[in-house]
Amino acid sequence: xxxxxxxxxxxxxxxxxxxxxxxxxxxxxxxxxxxxxxxxxxxxxxxxxxxxxxxxxxxxxxxxxxxxxxxxxxxxxxxxxxxxxxxxxxxxxxxxxxxxxxxxxxxxxxxxxxxxxxxxxxxxxxxxxxxxxxxxxxxxxxxxxxxxxxxxxxxxxxxxxxxxxxxxxxxxxxxxxxxxxxxxxxxxxxxxxxxxxxxxxxxxxxxxxxxxxxxxxxxxxxxxxxxxxxxxxxxxxxxxxxxxxxxxxxxxxxxxxxxxxx
Amino acid sequence: xxxxxxxxxxxxxxxxxxxxxxxxxxxxxxxxxxxxxxxxxxxxxxxxxxxxxxxxxxxxxxxxxxxxxxxxxxxxxxxxxxxxxxxxxxxxxxxxxxxxxxxxxxxxxxxxxxxxxxxxxxxxxxxxxxxxxxxxxxxxxxxxxxxxxxxxxxxxxxxxxxxxxxxxxxxxxxxxxxxxxxxxxxxxxxxxxxxxxxxxxxxxxxxxxxxxxxxxxxxxxxxxxxxxxxxxxxxxxxxxxxxxxxxxxxxxxxxxxxxxxxxxxxxxxxxxxxxxxxxxxxxxxxxxxxxxxxxxxxxxxxxxxxxxxxxxxxxxxxxxxxxxxxx
Amino acid sequence: xxxxxxxxxxxxxxxxxxxxxxxxxxxxxxxxxxxxxxxxxxxxxxxxxxxxxxxxxxxxxxxxxxxxxxxxxxxxxxxxxxxxxxxxxxxxxxxxxxxxxxxxxxxxxxxxxxxxxxxxxxxxxxxxxxxxxxxxxxxxxxxxxxxxxxxxxxxxxxxxxxxxxxxxxxxxxxxxxxxxxxxxxxxxxxxxxxxxxxxxxxxxxxxxxxxxxxxxxxxxxxxxxxxxxxxxxxxxxxxxxxxxxxxxxxxxxxxxxxxxxxxxxxxxxxxxxxxx
Numbered sequence: 001x002x003x004x005x006x007x008x009x010x011x012x013x014x015x016x017x018x019x020x021x022x023x024x025x026x027x028x029x030x031x032x033x034x035x036x037x038x039x040x041x042x043x044x045x046x047x048x049x050x051x052x053x054x055x056x057x058x059x060x061x062x063x064x065x066x067x068x069x070x071x072x073x074x075x076x077x078x079x080x081x082x083x084x085x086x087x088x089x090x091x092x093x094x095x096x097x098x099x100x101x102x103x104x105x106x107x108x109x110x111x112x113x114x115x116x117x118x119x120x121x122x123x124x125x126x127x128x129x130x131x132x133x134x135x136x137x138x139x140x141x142x143x144x145x146x147x148x149x150x151x152x153x154x155x156x157x158x159x160x161x162x163x164x165x166x167x168x169x170x171x172x173x174x175x176x177x178x179x180x181x182x183x184x185x186x187x188x189x190x191x192x193x194x195x196x197x198x199x200x201x202x203x204x205x206x207x208x209x210x211x212x213x214x215x216x217x218x219x220x221x222x223x224x225x226x227x228x229x230x231x232x233x234x235x236x237x238x239x240x241x242x243x244x245x246x247x248x249x250x251x252x253x254x255x256x257x258x259x260x261x262x
Numbered sequence: 263x264x265x266x267x268x269x270x271x272x273x274x275x276x277x278x279x280x281x282x283x284x285x286x287x288x289x290x291x292x293x294x295x296x297x298x299x300x301x302x303x304x305x306x307x308x309x310x311x312x313x314x315x316x317x318x319x320x321x322x323x324x325x326x327x328x329x330x331x332x333x334x335x336x337x338x339x340x341x342x343x344x345x346x347x348x349x350x351x352x353x354x355x356x357x358x359x360x361x362x363x364x365x366x367x368x369x370x371x372x373x374x375x376x377x378x379x380x381x382x383x384x385x386x387x388x389x390x391x392x393x394x395x396x397x398x399x400x401x402x403x404x405x406x407x408x409x410x411x412x413x414x415x416x417x418x419x420x421x422x423x424x425x426x427x428x429x430x431x432x433x434x435x436x437x438x439x440x441x442x443x444x445x446x447x448x449x450x451x452x453x454x455x456x457x458x459x460x461x462x463x464x465x466x467x468x469x470x471x472x473x474x475x476x477x478x479x480x481x482x483x484x485x486x487x488x489x490x491x492x493x494x495x496x497x498x499x500x501x502x503x504x505x506x507x508x509x510x511x512x513x514x515x516x517x518x519x520x521x522x523x524x525x526x527x528x529x530x531x532x533x534x535x536x537x538x539x540x541x542x543x544x545x546x547x548x549x550x551x552x553x554x555x556x557x558x559x560x561x562x563x564x565x566x567x568x569x570x571x572x573x574x575x576x577x578x579x580x581x582x583x584x585x586x587x588x589x
Numbered sequence: 590x591x592x593x594x595x596x597x598x599x600x601x602x603x604x605x606x607x608x609x610x611x612x613x614x615x616x617x618x619x620x621x622x623x624x625x626x627x628x629x630x631x632x633x634x635x636x637x638x639x640x641x642x643x644x645x646x647x648x649x650x651x652x653x654x655x656x657x658x659x660x661x662x663x664x665x666x667x668x669x670x671x672x673x674x675x676x677x678x679x680x681x682x683x684x685x686x687x688x689x690x691x692x693x694x695x696x697x698x699x700x701x702x703x704x705x706x707x708x709x710x711x712x713x714x715x716x717x718x719x720x721x722x723x724x725x726x727x728x729x730x731x732x733x734x735x736x737x738x739x740x741x742x743x744x745x746x747x748x749x750x751x752x753x754x755x756x757x758x759x760x761x762x763x764x765x766x767x768x769x770x771x772x773x774x775x776x777x778x779x780x781x782x783x784x785x786x787x788x789x790x791x792x793x794x795x796x797x798x799x800x801x802x803x804x805x806x807x808x809x810x811x812x813x814x815x816x817x818x819x820x821x822x823x824x825x826x827x828x829x830x831x832x833x834x835x836x837x838x839x840x841x842x843x844x845x846x847x848x849x850x851x852x853x854x855x856x857x858x859x860x861x862x863x864x865x
Contacts (some may be wrong), residue, residue, distance in 0.1 A: 003389070006386065007386055007387065010382070010383055010386045011383075014372060014375060014379055014383060017375060017379065018372075018374050018375060021374055021375070021415070022374070025773060028773060028776050029776065031776075032776050032779050032780055032783070035780060035783050036779075036783055039783050039786065039787040039792070042787060043787060043792040043793050046793055046797045046798060046799075047642075047648075047793050047797060049797060049799065050644060050647075050648050050649050050797055051642045051643070051644040051648060052643055052644035053642070053643055053644065054638065054641055054642050055641040095368055097330070097335050097363070097365070097368075098368065098370040100334075100335055100353070101333060101334075101335070101358065101361075101362075101363055102358065102387050102388075103355040103356075103357075103358035103359045103387065103388060103389075104387050114372075174619045176617050176618075176619050176620060177619035177620050177623055178620055179620050179623050179624060179627075180623060182623065182624070182627050183623055183626060183627040183630070185627075186627045186630045186631055186634075187630065189634075190630060190631075190634045193634065193637075193638055196641070197634075197637045197638050197640075197641035198633075198637050198641075199637070199640075199641075202633060202637065255337070258335060258336055258337045258351075259275070259336070259337040259339070
């Protein structure tokens with residue numbers, strides 16, 4: 001365990017060095033990213049010029065949710081998405097072997113090898129925006145609420161990492177599918193809206209099959225003092241289930257890869 | 263005590279056969295026909311510590327597949343493999359820390375960072391103690407002569423420099439067994455030689471067991487005493503390189519330099535010509551006829567110089583695999 | 590975001606493939622399915638958002654049913670109107686291919702790129718139209734969509750689409766040619782799309798912009814890249830306003846055409862000066 005923490009520290013450090021290599025690029029990209037943040041917030045504000053509520057959520061609440069969900073998305077991008085895309089590429093082009101040859105857990109290596117820091121300024125900007133939005137909406141969460149918020153947020157990160165890893169693992173069989181990350185992007189963007197906008201079977205799908213609620217809705221609600229019934233149990237359940245299924249499927253995929261190669 | 267022990271190794275896999283054309287594609291959507299590919303079909307051999315062995319054979323013969331079985335990447339369909347006492351398939355950490363596989367043109371270095379960063383990372387991954395790491399790194403760097411490119415980003419290096427760094431990255435943890443799959447492919451002549459010298463030196467100095475596959479007979483000739491010839495998944499030959507000549511070459515090459523043009527047709531009528539481009543004439547002569555043919559040549563042709571040589575290993579191998587695309 | 594653009598380009602490349610080799614498509618059927626699925630998610634979310642919105646009498650002049658229609662039509666329009674050769678142009682300039690393919694040959698770079706875009710778009714139109722009509726029928730069945738359709742609106746909006754195509758194309762072409770002078774031009778493209786999405790009617794109809802902002806939007810070119818044909822189709826602007834808009838759109842096309850000519854002349858000189 002300690003060994004993996006140390007390894008991760010080195011991966012992180014190497015990624016940070018890469019950041020300095022490309023600092024000019026990162027700067028420009030950050031400016032662009034912040035423009036997108038502005039566009040998103042501007043759009044919501046303008047929409048609420050004509051709209052009163054979105055599935056019962058008011059303007060301030062929707063804004064806060066959007067920022068938290070975008071922060072979620074950016075953290076996923078930073079920690080995993082680049083690695084998953086690369087992993088997909090390695091599997092599809094048969095360059096996966098070098099990961100298997102290392103005396104380190106292959107899933108760990110494939111998932112965490114490189115962290116992407118190009119969103120780091122936008123993330124800082126979003127935290128800043130939140131410090132302004134929260135008091136404006138009269139939201140002053142207690143320490144306990146923050147802890148619960150963090151719990152849901154982190155659980156969401158792990159659940160979605162597991163789901164995306166599971167899907168990417170299918171590349172061992174589906175060699176021609178190169179655009180899984182596109183779906184991941186769409187899903188995480190969809191999480192910026194309160195999960196209550198969906199009705200009927202679609203709502204069921206986005207609550208239980210692809211748990212969009214864990215992207216932002218559940219954690220944000222905690223800050224407003226609302227705890228959705230069963231959400232805690234659901235989060236815990238999703239956490240355990242996705243971890244087990246993704247790990248199981250991964251081992252199965254590896255065995256398949258290693259007995260029918262080329 | 264063998265370091266590598268392979269008994270009746272079999273590696274089969276199913277490939278689905280698609281009929282060509284549009285109808286074939288449509289059919290493939292519904293029903294697929296599979297057939298067995300016997301990549302490795304009952305191969306056995308033993309390798310002792312410190313040996314430098316070459317694998318040769320036509321493309322697709324099963325060389326890379328065998329290497330992958332030895333390094334634990336592939337699960338054998340049948341047979342038994344033991345490397346350093348381990349079953350490679352188990353992928354035990356202890357096992358992985360003692361082996362290394364380098365595949366030409368496939369790299370594991372971080373693209374945007376200087377090679378030294380990948381080296382340091384490998385140190386962490388293989389848990390190499392600080393003192394040993396520094397010593398090994400220094401030795402390898404001076405052997406390869408790359409002190410001045412250590413801090414240069416990998417993407418800015420030439421192919422030859424990158425290959426050197428790849429090799430170093432693969433050797434930092436002082437593996438006891440090293441698998442090299444086409445390590446010099448795509449490199450220029452100078453880099454090729456440097457790499458080969460390095461491998462030879464490494465084998466001599468550290469007594470590492472090395473298996474090398476290569477497209478270029480020159481690599482094998484320079485480095486390996488012992489070769490294994492694999493064809494269509496079967497082991498055709500396992501022994502000394504020099505024995506191949508004995509066993510498979512029933513002729514020698516008589517190489518002549520002429521100092522006057524001679525009509526090629528006349529020459530062809532009298533002698534077993536292998537190649538004639540004035541002033542060089544090369545005859546392919548059966549061993550027992552060398553003396554007679556040589557005498558006849560000296561008598562009838564304007565010979566300026568003459569030498570008798572063994573045929574190139576390359577040619578022997580090529581003849582062994584007539585009509586195939588060999589490697 | 591950059592990933593999304595890359596995927597968009599790869600889809601573009603491979604859909605172009607589609608027209609010629611059906612078998613090849615079977616090979617990429619997985620990716621195409623993924624693409625369809627991801628667009629379905631997107632549409633479902635957009636439609637759900639608007640259906641879950643409650644408030645005043647209407648949404649910027651659109652009833653709820655109209656606005657669902659707006660997004661559906663917008664989705665289709667998005668694939669029809671985005672004749673953007675940005676990446677191909679930038680790549681051609683960066684790699685030096687442009688020398689062999691265009692700088693030496695006597696035909697216009699403009700029309701060459703235009704016809705390349707036409708190639709893949711004519712196909713994407715069919716695919717997009719099918720998807721959109723299927724969805725329209727479904728939504729109609731659920732009575733989620735409804736607006737007043739008029740033939741003259743269709744005709745005028747088609748004209749607006751055609752001029753829109755030229756504007757998108759010329760504008761992007763100019764942006765792509767920045768590659769003559771700068772190396773990392775892709776950020777410009779991202780900003781272009783950010784502006785188009787925000788000020789051009791993709792995230793929200795431009796009628797949501799209040800007062801003075803609305804006037805600015807009518808003057809800026811972004812509205813004509815997307816929103817204008819939709820506004821006409823959904824009968825949200827008068828005939829007078831339509832003609833005014835058309836005039837502004839034509840102005841911008843001329844502007845970017847001149848800019849293109851200027852950049853081409855200057856760009857060629859820079860290029861050959863460095864002997865790429």
